[in-house]
Amino acid sequence: MRVRDKVVVVTGAASGIGRAMAVRFAEEGAAGILVADLDEAGAAAVAERIGDRAKAVRADVSxxxxxxEIVDTAERSLGQIALFCSNAGIITGHGVEEASDEEWSRTLAVNTLAHVYAARAVLPAMVERGGGYLLNTCSAAGLVNCPGDAPYAVSKAAAISFAEWVAIHYRARGIGVSVLCPQGVRTGMMREDLKDENLTARAVISSGAVLEPEEVAGHVVEGLDAERFYILPHPEVAGFFQMKAGDPDRWLSGMSRFVESLAR
Structure with missing residues (x-):
């Protein structure tokens, strides 16, 4: 999957990983880029930076x-969508006792159901044309959990499971699927966590490097080119996932000790 001369949609594209991907796709020669975000002014600024090939849309992916409407606007203004990057996400920093029902619902809607809505919107036309690609930003938390944030961990694991389901059922119909699963990335969400010095931020910092969004975008381009299902900007995540699968009880014990050490 190469974006040159293709139309791409990126949600959550006003900042962070989404902005970096939109800009990188433009550098890679995408024919058109739909920049979608709840932050209308931010989305417009990214589209202006890219130029005439880009269009900004305000949207709540939940x-x-x-x-x-994102899909309709992209197809009317830019052409047939070849790649839909369902990237928007939110984090709570709350555990099972602190997270409210509203936070659970909102997090599941943005981090999981948004991928379902995107697939519903683009798959029929992609299948009819005989090809298309979905990139879902799911986080390493979906593979190895997320200390301190129960709604985030659950919603990201569900997002990966949904992407697997789509890959299983649609690969033979010409649809490619990848999940982007970074660990620490220097985005607005991460900076807010660092400011609060909460458990989630301490866990991320202790687990590996904190990458710049532009580095992640580079991994995305390379991963799409190889059409890998798992795009892992932090290679250590693969090792963590293998340990989890190889001996779940030992892995859970280790994670419990890790969380206890961070809480001291």
Whole structure:
């Protein structure tokens, strides 16, 4: 999957990984880029930076009608969508006792259901054309959990499971699927966590390097070119995942000790 001369949609593209991907796709020669975000001014600024090939749209990806409007606008203004990057996400920093029902619902809607809405909106046309690609930003938390943030961990694991389901059922129909699973990335969400010095931020910092969004975008381009399902900007995540699968009880014990050490 190469984006040159293709139309790409990126959600959550006003900042962080989404912005970096949109800009990198433009550098790679994408024919058109739809920049979608709840932050309308931020999305417009990214589109302006890219130039005439880009169009900005305000959208709340937790609302299915908004996701369908993203798709309709992209196809009307830019052409047939070859790659849909469902990237928008939120974090709470709360555990099972602190997270409210509203936080659970909102996090699951943005981090999981948004991928479902995107697939519903683009798959029929992609299948009819005989090809298309979905890139879902799911986080390493979906593979190896997330200390301190229960809704985030659960929603990201569900997002990976959904992407697997789509890959299983649609690969033979010409649809490619990748999940982007970074660990620490220097985004707005990460900076807010660092400011609060909460458990999630301490766990991320202790687990590996904190990458710049532009580095992650580079890994995305390389991973799409290879059409790998798992795109892992932090290679150590693969090792963590293998340890988890190889001996779950030992891995859980180790994670418990890790969390206890961070809480001291």
């Amino acid at each position: 609302v299915e009608d908004d996701v369908r």
